[in-house]
Amino acid sequence: MADLIDIFEERGFIENTTHDEELKDYIRNNTVTCYIGFDPTASSLHVGSLVPIMALSHMQKNGHIPIVLIGGGTGLIGDPSGKTEMRKFLSPEILEINIIGIKKQLSRFIEFGNNKALLVNNNDWLSELKYIPFLRDTGRHFSVNRMIKAESYKLRLDSEDGLSFVEFNYMLLQAYDFLKLFDKYQCRLQMGGSDQWGNIVAGIELIRKARQDTSFGITFPLIKTSNGTKMGKTAKGAVWLDSNRTTPYDYYQFWINTDDRDVARFLALFTFLPMDEIRYIKNLEGADLNSAKTVLAFETTLIAHGRDEAIKAYQAAASVFGERFIPEGIFTSSTVPRYKSEIKDESVPCSYIDMDVFKSGIPAFKLFQEVKLALSGAAARRLIDQGGAYVNDRRIEKYDELIISKDINNMEIILRSGKKRIHKIRIKQ
């Protein structure tokens, strides 16, 4: 059995662990059941959750048993850890929808079934908790004095908005989850983002006090880009794993646009390529890194959306931005296309517009607004005035220039905003 801790360490997954040596021994010598909780605050997970997901996947690939805990119960409350504002309460109906969406997504990363991985919902036990027994059995193990010193509450305790009692309880519930999974599945390891440290330690202590037994915790670093911003946020908001929210094309583009300084780190975290191959690219500099970015984008899209979509996104990128060749010697494990591949634009954003529209002509800014390359007419005019709008690679000079039939090539018109945002119009007869 490969040494999971070593894998985690060299790939950059570990921010902090409890009981360093004991934990290593435990993982080396046992089939470990471990869990991570996911809050069902949206019907899709996003790139921000990718580190925990990849961690579970590594666990499984190395013969351990991951448990995905969906916070159907705690989701009714909202974790205040590291948050500046109180979460909106979500209705049970919405939570139910979200849970279904999340389950589906995780199946791409983790193989459920045959007890190779479990998916549980803490609503199953939390919803039937009785207040008084809970206080007596679980609450008595918690010291408020300690809790208010927890880093995870600090932000909120110091803030003007304060911390509601409901949220204050979150830690107890998460600790209780851990205890429950310990009892039920002998789960002794909880992992989570670095903001979960307090909650994880609370669970470990609860298990120690209530069961006189040992359990462990690992936290992952908060992944920031080298720019210092939280990773996974773009202009349009979060980068989702759901292809209905973030298309595979956009997903691929998100990764292609990785900062030079982040490429190696992200390859280690977000792909399964061997570290030897990843280390090699540390020799690359400047534009040479672009081939590594292609591999990063391809592999991440492959994992999240499957091979077909990854290929399509690759081909679309090639059709729009030109093909990049991956040198033979690098990333030999990657299945990224290396030959001169077909250049197809199938997954380039596209909409269909009636031929009639172009017979009489449509003002350019209207067209840009129509396909959502600009959010309003004013924004579209601004874009054109500033020289950022192109039709078939021809810069539009006047915002009300009519786009007409002769702009159509092969039943298509290509619109571009700035350098990177492309939209294709296909003509309907």
Next chain:
RNA sequence: GGUGGGGUUCCCGAGUGGCCAAAGGGAACAGACUGUAAAUCUGUCGGCGAAGCCUUCGGAGGUUCAAAUCCUCCCCCCACCA
């Protein structure tokens, strides 16, 4: 429950009767430079096909020629006291 302080455009935050579509910063968008990178500099940044008009400063009313600014009621948040 009492007292005091607040709720401003995507975010932070100035603005206390007209000069306010609202300072400043951040984010974002575009241009130049580039490698679909970063940094930098420049411009833009509520809506409407221009002038002009319309909508916006927690909500609802009111005073005024004129209200983000004044008054009334309501909702929410914070601090201190109880």
